[in-house]
Amino acid sequence: MENQIRCFEDIFSEAFNNEKVVTDTSSDQVDVETSVFNIYKQFEKNASMDPDLPKLSRHTHSKILKNWLKGLHKSYECLDASRTWLVYWILHSLWLLNDLPDAETLSHIVQFLSHCQNEEGGYGGGPGQYSHLGTTYAAINALSIIGTDAAYDSIDRSSLQKFLWTLRDVDGSFALHKGGEQDIRGVYCALSVAKITNTYTDALFDKTAEWLVSCQTYEGGFAGCPGMEAHGGYAFCGIASLALLNKSHLCDVDALLRWCVNRQMRVEGGFQGRTNKLVDGCYSFWQGAAFPIISAILSQDNKEMIETVFFNQGALQEYLLICCQARDGGLIDKPGKLRDIYHTCYALSGLSVAQHGTGAGDPYVVGSPRNEVNRVHPLHNVAPHLVYNAVHYFIRHPPPVKDKN
Ligand SMILES: CC(C)=CCC/C(C)=C/CC/C(C)=C/COP(=O)(O)OP(=O)(O)O
Ligand SMILES: [Zn+2]
Numbered sequence: 001m002e003n004q005i006r007c008f009e010d011i012f013s014e015a016f017n018n019e020k021v022v023t024d025t026s027s028d029q030v031d032v033e034t035s036v037f038n039i040y041k042q043f044e045k046n047a048s049m050d051p052d053l054p055k056l057s058r059h060t061h062s063k064i065l066k067n068w069l070k071g072l073h074k075s076y077e078c079l080d081a082s083r084t085w086l087v088y089w090i091l092h093s094l095w096l097l098n099d100l101p102d103a104e105t106l107s108h109i110v111q112f113l114s115h116c117q118n119e120e121g122g123y124g125g126g127p128g129q130y131s132h133l134g135t136t137y138a139a140i141n142a143l144s145i146i147g148t149d150a151a152y153d154s155i156d157r158s159s160l161q162k163f164l165w166t167l168r169d170v171d172g173s174f175a176l177h178k179g180g181e182q183d184i185r186g187v188y189c190a191l192s193v194a195k196i197t198n199t200y201t202d203a204l205f206d207k208t209a210e211w212l213v214s215c216q217t218y219e220g221g222f223a224g225c226p227g228m229e230a231h232g233g234y235a236f237c238g239i240a241s242l243a244l245l246n247k248s249h250l251c252d253v254d255a256l257l258r259w260c261v262n263r264q265m266r267v268e269g270g271f272q273g274r275t276n277k278l279v280d281g282c283y284s285f286w287q288g289a290a291f292p293i294i295s296a297i298l299s300q301d302n303k304e305m306i307e308t309v310f311f312n313q314g315a316l317q318e319y320l321l322i323c324c325q326a327r328d329g330g331l332i333d334k335p336g337k338l339r340d341i342y343h344t345c346y347a348l349s350g351l352s353v354a355q356h357g358t359g360a361g362d363p364y365v366v367g368s369p370r371n372e373v374n375r376v377h378p379l380h381n382v383a384p385h386l387v388y389n390a391v392h393y394f395i396r397h398p399p400p401v402k403d404k405n
Pocket of ligand 2: 333343
């Protein structure tokens with residue numbers, strides 16, 4: 001920790017005194033660096049008196065997550081179209097903290113998600129809403145976390161597969177909803193649910209890998225669709241999708257890796273989403289999870305790579321634990337922002353990736369060993385064994401699915 005802080009000090013004075021080092025720092029960036037730097041300095045003082053720091057406030061986070069879960073059935077003013085997302089983000093966060101709700105609560109959630117499922121396949125964000133690939137991905141992940149036969153059996157896989165076909169375009173891309181634009185998130189959500197529910201067919205994803213590759217930009221990251229700007233959210237969707245298709249060799253993995261490593265911020269330790277933008281706790285997962293995927297891809301040619309972690313695990317954990325925990329529970333984007341369910345989920349997911357690295361070596365946990373959170377499957381962002389359980393259940397119980405082709 002001390003080394004990290006001293007290193008921040010050097011970088012910080014460099015940033016102010018040597019224009020050649022940081023030529024395009026916006027005033028927003030300087031503001032964030034200054035406040036994070038001050039937080040780290042204050043932390044250093046506190047930590048000298050309390051060896052248990054930095055500490056993950058697990059119980060405070062669990063408590064607010066359970067309150068949020070209880071409030072989910074109340075009326076919605078915003079995020080009404082994202083209720084399956086809210087369920088997934090809360091359940092996954094609680095699972096990461098090893099504190100899932102009781103069986104009765106989980107069974108109510110299965111019933112609620114069933115009401116979000118549409119006859120024409122897929123899930124809307126709430127009961128009676130049009131199906132969308134994002135809210136479908138969230139519902140399937142939530143049901144995989146619950147992991148009971150009732151949860152698995154509640155999914156109508158025949159209509160799900162039909163729904164996926166309606167969103168596919170001839171070039172292999174997917175829209176997120178009927179009439180929507182092609183979007184790399186559509187491909188990722190379609191592939192993730194198709195793989196988990198065993199509704200995947202080669203025909204459904206014909207040419208998809210080639211379309212994904214056309215989204216890789218001159219910077220090395222992936223954009224939402226061809227010709228747009230590389231972004232961490234899209235880069236995750238791109239490389240996770242190529243890995244799910246087992247076709248990552250078609251993209252430039254070295255260029256992606258170079259782009260990803262340059263997104264970790266030197267002062268803050270967290271990740272930015274795109275070049276010249278600000279650090280944000282949620283990119284700890286979207287950028288962070290690309291690293292274990294890349295290590296797994298590179299290990300196909302060189303076994304040692306499966307143990308090679310290409311980002312600074314300690315610096316990311318320090319950013320999350322020292323700068324991103326809200327005092328009353330929940331996690332945040334950056335200091336000064338309010339907590340929310342999305343950032344709580346992806347900051348904790350990023351903490352998991354930072355602690356577990358590629359998943360092959362021993363965990364590296366900053367602070368007390370009690371800070372360790374559970375592992376995630378980097379391709380689905382659900383526990384590895386829960387993905388395995390769901391996939392094998394669906395293989396053992398084939399749906400009455402007839403593929404269109
Ligand atoms: C599976 C799935 C649904 C994935 C979602 C991936 C994801 C997080 C995409 C983000 C897209 C994007 C361009 C954000 C920019 O927001 P901004 O301009 O507010 O933020 P920035 O300044 O950090 O770029
Ligand atoms: Zn964010």
